[in-house]
Amino acid sequence: MTNPSTSPAASPPPREREEAAARAQRGRRLHQVARYAPGVLFPLGLLAIWQLYTSAANVDPTVLPEPTRIVEQLFKSRQIAWEHTAQTLKETAVGFTISVVVALLVAVLMDQMGWLRRALYPTLIASQTIPVVAIAPLMIIWFGFGLLPKVLLIVLVTFFPIVVALLDGFAATEREAMDLLRTMGAKRMQIFRLVRFPGALPQMFTGLRISATYAVIAAIFAEYVGAYQGLGIWMSTSKSAFRTDLVFGAITISALISVTLFLLIGVISRFVMPWYYASRRSP
Amino acid sequence: MTETMTPGLGASAEIELRGVSKTFRGTASGDVPVLDNVDFRAAPGEFVSVIGPSGCGKSTLFRLIAGLDVADEGDAELNGEPLDPTDHPVAYMPQKDLLLPWRSVMRNVTLPLEVNGVKRAEAAARATELFPLFGLKGFEKAYPYALSGGMRQRAALMRTVIQERPLMLLDEPFGALDSLTRTEMQEFLLDVWAQFGHTIIFITHDIREAIYLSDRIYVMTARPAQVRMVVEVDIPRPRPLDVIATPRFGELEAGLIHALREENQQQEASR
Numbered sequence: 001m002t003n004p005s006t007s008p009a010a011s012p013p014p015r016e017r018e019e020a021a022a023r024a025q026r027g028r029r030l031h032q033v034a035r036y037a038p039g040v041l042f043p044l045g046l047l048a049i050w051q052l053y054t055s056a057a058n059v060d061p062t063v064l065p066e067p068t069r070i071v072e073q074l075f076k077s078r079q080i081a082w083e084h085t086a087q088t089l090k091e092t093a094v095g096f097t098i099s100v101v102v103a104l105l106v107a108v109l110m111d112q113m114g115w116l117r118r119a120l121y122p123t124l125i126a127s128q129t130i131p132v133v134a135i136a137p138l139m140i141i142w143f144g145f146g147l148l149p150k151v152l153l154i155v156l157v158t159f160f161p162i163v164v165a166l167l168d169g170f171a172a173t174e175r176e177a178m179d180l181l182r183t184m185g186a187k188r189m190q191i192f193r194l195v196r197f198p199g200a201l202p203q204m205f206t207g208l209r210i211s212a213t214y215a216v217i218a219a220i221f222a223e224y225v226g227a228y229q230g231l232g233i234w235m236s237t238s239k240s241a242f243r244t245d246l247v248f249g250a251i252t253i254s255a256l257i258s259v260t261l262f263l264l265i266g267v268i269s270r271f272v273m274p275w276y277y278a279s280r281r282s283p
Numbered sequence: 284m285t286e287t288m289t290p291g292l293g294a295s296a297e298i299e300l301r302g303v304s305k306t307f308r309g310t311a312s313g314d315v316p317v318l319d320n321v322d323f324r325a326a327p328g329e330f331v332s333v334i335g336p337s338g339c340g341k342s343t344l345f346r347l348i349a350g351l352d353v354a355d356e357g358d359a360e361l362n363g364e365p366l367d368p369t370d371h372p373v374a375y376m377p378q379k380d381l382l383l384p385w386r387s388v389m390r391n392v393t394l395p396l397e398v399n400g401v402k403r404a405e406a407a408a409r410a411t412e413l414f415p416l417f418g419l420k421g422f423e424k425a426y427p428y429a430l431s432g433g434m435r436q437r438a439a440l441m442r443t444v445i446q447e448r449p450l451m452l453l454d455e456p457f458g459a460l461d462s463l464t465r466t467e468m469q470e471f472l473l474d475v476w477a478q479f480g481h482t483i484i485f486i487t488h489d490i491r492e493a494i495y496l497s498d499r500i501y502v503m504t505a506r507p508a509q510v511r512m513v514v515e516v517d518i519p520r521p522r523p524l525d526v527i528a529t530p531r532f533g534e535l536e537a538g539l540i541h542a543l544r545e546e547n548q549q550q551e552a553s554r
Binding site for chain 2: 198199
């Protein structure tokens, strides 16, 4: 018997490797600063212009308050602001969680059963063409001022993008990969679990990030037309009281919630699919 | 499944196809006959290559043997018994390495064992024995993106060998590699084969690759593929790399080039 001519890949000595790693890390940190700085500087610049204009032109604060005034007033009303924020957060969390779970179930079933996919797809698309402006007040009429109409509206708005992202991800599975699994003796569900589902994760997270921001908007919209509490109803009452500064305060909070959710899902996706981000970094 | 570590690795099988035909029906260009009355045989432990114009139906032949497609006509026998594809007697290595990017090399290599219900610890133990042989020791936890092309192919080959199937189908496994890596992989494959003694059926476009590796070469015609000729490669083994410079190698190569060129012209003409 011959010994196979293996070629063990040459690896540099440990010290050299450590130094290279440290260098690479410094480089990466610099690179990251350079990458994210513009994204922070741009909105700060806009705020600066806004501030300069409103104070220089002495604009009526009920029309357009200065950014500093918004922050100041928001801080003064922090107790009530927090109560409204908590309500909106609760609705978003409940609605979005339900939406994700149901979307996952439906997408998996639609992927595995062709007839179900053909039956549901047109309705799902149609559901996206329903104007939220029209349906939200009806939901209040049907289901009252409580949690339910908010959750339903969030599901209606976010469900479809998640399902579509998942279905696209499943469909993008290489046929050869499934054939390979079949020759190994894999059953249908094994192929789904081992290849189709993990392969769809990147697409799924893209869908999740987009619909998370929609979820916040949907919650606020539902509150705007009728609620006991929440950022939406707070915006509405503040506007009626000519408290434009508090309207902007509420907008700021909702924007912060959206961005946080967006980033949070990004962090989760890095945790769930480290291989995906690593493979994109390498050439 | 085998009880000890290696006996299955050494098993080999005889495969015989008689009068196999296959037509793809209802494609965009109508019914396309792909295989026409093909006879094919590989003896236990034999290394047989299949060569022919591209698109001639070589891969279809593989899909039939692997049970991914069903022949319209003809018989297939494995060790004298009718071939039952649901038994999965064949380990298949496709053109692309198809390593799953979300799995480490170890988890990729043990995937076929996992599919068949082998416990993770046992699967890992079996794979660990093979890693040094495939030059991947130290890369067990690496992810595929971090590997070179040659390493990826070795991992894919390892995933094929670990299945302990008596018959291995390799579909142009080195087609995408640069020529130096390719030569290394050819030598490597011969070493693995010498060690385990599988029956190997190997699809390639590369005439030299076919001669260097094989005991026998089936030359297929343009589509619908028939067997145009069968060439016995009577060059003794082990074959050093410089065997390609010997007169006998040259003779075989000239004969194959001639046959393939005619078939390629046929294929072009029929388009």
